[in-house]
Amino acid sequence: MTRLGLEDTIAAISTAPGAGGIGVVRVSGEDALRVADAMFAGRRAPGRTPGGRFLYGRVLDASGDVVDESLALVFRAPHSYTGEDVVEFQTHGSPAVLNRVLARALEAGARPAKPGEFTLRAYVNGRLDLAQAEAVLSLVNAQTDTARRQATLGLTGALANRVALIQSRVTRVLAAVQAMLDYPEEGVPEEDRETPLALAAQDLEALIASSRAGQLATRGARLALIGRPNAGKSSLLNALLGYERSIVTPVAGTTRDYLEAQLELAGVPITLVDTAGLRDTDDAIEAAGVRQAVALAGGADLILHLEDGSSPREDAALDTPADRTLHVRTKADLPPAWADAATLPVSAVTGAGLPALREAIRARLLGDAARGEAWLTTERQGDAARRALGHVQAARALPDELATLELEEALRALNDLTGRDVTEDVVDAVFRNFCVGK
Missing domain, CATH: 3.30.1360.120 (Probable tRNA modification gtpase trme; domain 1)
Incomplete structure (x- = not known):
């Protein structure tokens, strides 16, 4: 060094x-x-x-x-x-x-x-x-109590303890397989191979499920509101914020440029992005706003696709990824012109449906990870966990005499996760994100 x-x-x-x-x-x-x-x-x-x-x-x-x-x-x-x-x-x-x-x-x-x-x-x-060092950076940058709590758990070694348990299970199987090579006629009992590997895979899947939630809690999420003109995007943004941030008028095309606002939801710092209404137009400025809205939706962590529930339904204006899109039927305080069980009814005027919408946003962003402990908070950690899981699953599918290499690679990936066996380039990449003084 x-x-x-x-x-x-x-x-x-x-x-x-x-x-x-x-x-x-x-x-x-x-x-x-x-x-x-x-x-x-x-x-x-x-x-x-x-x-x-x-x-x-x-x-x-x-x-x-x-x-x-x-x-x-x-x-x-x-x-x-x-x-x-x-x-x-x-x-x-x-x-x-x-x-x-x-x-x-x-x-x-x-x-x-x-x-x-x-x-x-x-x-x-x-x-x-290394995982604790990354937790220090997360704690310094924490914007919400959820991010602070996860960083504190990582700093106390909770994540390292979860990884150590997985390592002990994989090591137990590796030792049993290597012993079997000396006595091949005996084989490896299920309780010394399949049971610990199944538990290791289960624990790794739970860690990986926490990876996206951990990263969003640390860096924040971008949530884009899209839809046709007068679908209620600006009204919903104001309702979610609790104050009037965006200008609301009955004139179609009021929002031509995008507008951003910050809030915290389910422990995640969220940037709400109100975009221009999606429609064909000859107005050059409005057309530029439409193109910008499509681009912003493409880069968002979650898209709220709004449709006016009080007017006859039109074809969807944008084909968005299903796993990143929530469909919202706005103006639920008015007589409905159509209904669809796949959409969430919301009224920005009365507040009806807002709690359900907030819960749906939480579920899409955090999933089941919100109930877990010691999340993975960096892409580096998530990649190491995915590699470890791949090797564990490969070892489960191989006969005893061929599983050794996969088990050794799984242990290397787990060592990467906590930083026991990483190159100086990886260490440099982690620490260059810190501020001077920490």
Whole structure:
């Protein structure tokens, strides 16, 4: 890991940009205590302080002038976030103070930390596995309580524990199959092969089912409202939001450009996209809006296809993927002109049908994963779980003497999931998404 520069002492501002009551500058590495001694003046030097202690004093610049009053929190290796000696300076949170404290740490011998380098050191030093490191990033970026909860579960090792159980089952079968090769006449009993493999496959399927939900809870979902002019798209957007965000008029074609609004639904941060009405038109501006609506629907995580239930039904304006589309019959407060059990009746005026629509959106986005624990939250984790499942299923279909390779590959994929056996390129790809200071 020398290429990563882990032998250096690093420093960074670890609180969010902007002014605040308190700010933190973190220093980590084998020379962290020496750097801290050079810049901090108090009743005791950080280098002579046991781990887990606060010191009160002042950060001084190279000429001895006071930069700011400060608390210095000392951690001794390996009992720190990074597993190294760490000192955190807590000062007033103005950008001027924090930048000067950081500059002083760099003058004293530290170098600027790279994005995610503190957490990278925690991973390299065995304080976190790769799934826990990804949970740290998810926790930093969490926008909803669901995302926070899943990140916290991942950080506590709940995901690693689920994976470890699967690994133990696959390892048990691998050991039994390899023992059978020495005594082929005995074979492998079902309780030592089929039963644990079936349970491993079941657990992997449950993890994979959580993958999409985990990613949506972390990054958010885009939900596009499409339909013909006056289908009630803008009215429904306002009703879902609970306030008037989009202009509503009886004039067809009022919405020509798309409009976005944010809300949280079932623990998922959602971007609602109100689009132009879909119809043939000679108006160049409106036609551009229609093309844009089709493109937005194509890139959405979920599409609400709205049809006016109070007017004679027209052919669907857009052929949308069934697994990403909910069909909604709007204006349910008016006498119905048609009915279809496959559509959800909703009234933006009275609110009738909105709870059922919200539940349908939740079910489409999260599925059964909403009732599970420790979701997969990244595409990398989902890919590793799918590869593991493929190898487990292949092993179940093979005779004992041919299953060994598939079982070994399943274990490699599970190791990839938690980061036990990954390349530096994979590690780099994970940590480049972190902010500096974490």
